[in-house]
Amino acid sequence: MSSLIHLIYSSAAAHSLQDEDLVRLLEQSRKNNEQTGITGMLLYENGSFFQILEGPPEAVEALYQRISRDERHTKAVTIIREPIARRTFGEWTMGFANLGSHELDAIVGLNDFFAGGSSFTQLSSGRAKKLLTAFRKGRWRSKVKNRTLVQPQDGEPTALEQLESSYDSRVSFAFQPIIDAAEKKIIAHEAIIRGHKNEALSTILPILCEQEWSRFDTSCRITAIRKAAHLGLRAELHLNFMARQVDDAHIAIQAILEAAEHNSINLNRIVLEIDQDQLVGDSQRFAQILEAYRGTGLRISIGHFGAGRAGLKLLETLRPEMISLNTQLVRDVDVNGARQAIVRGAVQTCDDLGIDIIAKDIQSDEEYQWFVDEGVSFFQGDLVESIAFEKSLNSHCL
């Protein structure tokens, strides 16, 4: 696996740049980037730069070091630096957009600004696109100073035989859809453990000891992947990750990788939903373990955000691609000011970091509408399917 990362930063131009300056900068960049295998996008608007650099870690690091020292700009703020599965800007040695304010209003995209005529809407919907969108909305404009980069952690996964699913006879899965209310479509299914007769998990399992639990947890995901493949589910697959011990994570993830491959499910369709409260151990260490798999396309979601230990700090340590809001925050949100304020804060933070928000377990039309008005469009739960689909979902998508 040849590793790739992207590094996204913003900065402020040291002085107002003329078109010729930008052209010179761009020519220089394209020439260098071609040689070092760097692709990406550079936006310039009204004194603010926003750049996405993607490529092999060493090359990106080295370039960023060089760029940080460039006197044409200051106040570089590292927004994100993380492994990626594939390039978003594969064809651009350095795409460029100089955004005038009226163009910023054109929601459709940056079409005209891309060299080569490709369009913004064609970009795959990863973090890079979300952050670009955030920049277009006026976020990440000109902040202060450089910082040194954290070295990547490499942890070599040990190969492992697939755990046989010894609990197979007792468990089954319900696949609950996660919908995008704006697009009116199912974007994913969460595999929820059930007994064979659809009983809740707690009723079918004897209390498991720690070791057994990890085995059980792992075997469940293997079964879930197999069943999802068997059912021919085509959307993303959300799997609960309930490992008790941080150090079991390697084994558990390795098993997922194998099961996915075995069932021909692409890893970029799999999202691991982490239940922080189940996890014993250091979340920093857990983040390091996950890091080693980020490049595979596997994505992370923080479950029950807002409950127990799943809070703000985790957004920094685990850098999830999405979070799902805890039921407590969702319930009666339309009439509860404190919950509204909290959700707005979370939406603000997640928008800035390119993290998707899923509102789970909606129980009323009012709750649903409140979230829609706040710009949250991913939902999960029995009722929401009927609400969202009933209202405006036409036959073309189901």
Next chain:
Amino acid sequence: MNLVLPKFSFAFQPIINVEAGKIESFEALVRGANGESAGQVFQQVPEAKKYYFDELLRTEAIPLAMKLGVTCHLNLNLLPRCIEVSKTAISSTIEIAEKIGFPTEHIILEVTESEIINDAERFSHAVNHYRNFGINFAIDDFGAGFSGLNLLAEFQPDSIKIDMYLVRNIDSDGPRQAIVRGIIRTCQDLGIDIIAEGIETDDEYQWLFDEGIELFQGYFFAKPGFEHLPSPFFPNHSVSLGFHPNT
């Protein structure tokens, strides 16, 4: 068993309002009798006396603050478990203040985020009663624990103190900026004051100020003064934004 408590005193560190150019409050920080660190003092406190000691600190800090001439607010620390262990955890603080004539509405009790997270609702019930006496509550180290925003669903303090880990290098750290912007958004919506603590550099200060934060504490402004009230450095603002919907 040796249950003797260590001798102690206090250092005071100002919390300033940079917009108004004045000291908003002093936080009383426990020290040894000769200025030893808080850690050294707590080390000598027997486990069995931990909560008694916590209560004692508050009742001792108020008279000293008064003697040193504190006329603004006074921030005192409170271990939330203390409320469960001792019935007088907060009432003794009020009693002393009333006795010596220190206004109770000038008292702010600080509770660490990670300590109340387990039972925020219960804590909220237990302390709300004291709000009638004018006592204010602050959540300390906000954002350091795992809970953060959600805690505010159960308990809305008068102010929060953004933890130092979020403040450190915030001027160049994107994720921290995003998190703090979220906190600001939530607190503004809930009318909770935000104090940025642990400020060490001008860049950190400037970023937070630009985001609308007005209350600050940290070495950059003033180090804690042992048994005296240090005068803080006030950054001057040539550009005043002059827009304060809340005032």
